[in-house]
Amino acid sequence: MPSRFSSPLFAEPGEVPGAARLPLALPWLVWALLILAEILSSHEVRFSPVLAVVPPLVAIAYGWPVVVASGALAWVTQLGFLWLDPPTWVGIGPLTTAIGIVGVTVASAIGSVGRRRGEARIQHMRSQAGGVQRALLRPIPPQIGGYRVSGFYQAAEHDARVGGDFYEALETPFGLRIVLGDVSGKGLAAVDATVTLLGAFREAAEREEDPAAVARWMDRSLTRRQMATGDHRFATALIVEAHPGGRLRFVNCGHILPWLVDADGARELPLPPGALLGLFDHLLTEPLGTVSHTLPPGTSLLTVTDGVTEARDARGAFYDPGRALHAQGLGACPTDVKRAVLIGLARHTGGRLSDDAAALVLARADEQTDEETAG
Template identity: 40%
Template sequence: MPVAPVLIVVGIALVDVIGGSGMFWLPLLAAGPALAASTNGPRGVLCVGSLAAVLGATLGAQEAAPGRELPAVLSALVAVTLAGALASALRGRRERVLAAVRSVAEAAQHAVLKPIPETVGPFRVAVRYSAAAAEARIGGDLYALVPTPHGVRLIVGDVRGKGLPAVEIAALVLGVFREAAYDEPDLLAVVARIERSLARNLGPDDFVTAIVVGHPRAGQLEVVNCGHAPPLLITASGVVTVVEATRPAPPLGLRVLVDEPPCLEILPFAYGDQLLLYTDGVIEARDRAREFYPLAERVARHASGDPEHILSAVHDELLAHVGGRLHDDAALLLLRMQDVGEPVAPASDEAEEGGAPVREPEGRGGRESVPVESRTRSLDLFPSAAGR
């Protein structure tokens, strides 16, 4: 028996008895079954309606209601009860359909955006993802991290647009990446495979910004940025660095606009360093004053050795910044090289004795790659953290 609707019906009946105002209050008994229709199933609505009809008939008889007044009130109660039961049945059906759709969306999320373990190879990983579409679990942002024979590789990207078309393109990019990451020893070849696939499947106005990262050997990362927001490097000493691309490449799907291929760059990455990759839904989020979310500043404020703690704090602040709901898909992926002494999986290539020098990978055909460290913008936003 629905509690609140029953209390309303009983309360109206008591008011009528105490007030002694004849039939004045009895039509309000219809509020009980009407409320039950919005919160309970058809059986609950019928129970409340039956109670209201019995009380209405009893009080009407005691008060000697004139002529057709009591039958009119009871007819209204019956009509509201039947209509409420029908509405409750339809609402229950819609809720079951929505639950089924949500379960399909959750399955699609696990198929497209597969969960990433907390530890992958030598890295600790944390991920946060929020889709902008109402009731959606996935959107146009994408990420994947896979261990391969060529080292751990990952991608973070953003598809132009939202909704189901963006999800379809994101699934395509992730499928090609997961296959190419295993097959291709060269990270640029992985990017080329994705580009060729998109060229066959994208519309004229579609494109994907993406950043592809590889860890071929200890002490360094390979980075290919295709029109994506620059990642943030958090050193073990607490310095936040914006990793700018030396030669920006166009987004995936727009290679036909330029003749030059994307540039592979080398990023020194020591134990305790962390790399934060994100989509523009994070840095373009605005508050009521139309101010952008200051990601680098907030990351510096919450920097620690725990990637999960950093992303939880940043994600909570991001939602608070926009007032609780994002207007664009937002993804955050934080990668941390585990300290010496932490359990790590064997690296694909061992570091050379006495350190991990930055080297040009073999098979690049003489392509020049300048260490990214020499051309990044350093944001020492919490110098007190140095030496932590």
């Protein structure tokens, strides 16, 4: 599994397909239209002064050498206008226009240099964010603990790369343990809470025999963070312990119900709702327990965050993974299930998410398909 689950199916927030090409073509289109307007206009109307808009438009998308070249092109075009249609009297108008073109070109070139430096800083920040993501959300092997795993992660804030959703899969003395969760809110505080929860899970998963004790460890860690920072955000999480033969144990901490996906479609797996992490002391009225199920052969377990189920289309309708997976003939191949959810989500939202979205798919390795074996 790659270190980043994010997918090119999703665009950056606010990005419109094809819009990136417009700044590249706009200055030359304006220049061509000005030439056409000058040729077709009457003697009394002059378009030479408007040529000064070409260098600023070029500066939006190009570097300073192209900006300077566009300024020279605008000046040469002005001379061409004067040659084709000489003025009836000599004034300072052409000289003023030339001076204006030079001044605007210099200012645009300086602005272009500043823009390129800003883009370099942003690229550096993106690289740093990618490093944080790789350290925080570590890659999960495609096969671990007798199970095959596939999934995706997509932050709504593209430049952030890391948001409030988190995941982990560890092979422990007690079996394969997986967690998928979602911290409330967004921003750096949500990332900090994610660090706290992942650290607690990684520590407790290796020490605690009972998966419910792992959840309590995570809750205590988040509660201590709340007291230390004054930030009282909470989190949902689904903890899964997987054993050979498809035996699964679940601890649901207020998370979205998982789906069982087979050749006929997907159906929700009923689990008690549990209590939210960080709120056990306020919401738990009885000891936290585990629920056991068996993952049948030819079936995958799909877990998602609310960024998937609450994703809306243009009409405001929510995305339904169960409906999207109906009658697709999926089941034992986690990669196929992941791909179907990812493609369906991208089509439903038009490639733009309003919240972080993550999914993990689990299937028994003893049911490996011929396709995956060949791959």
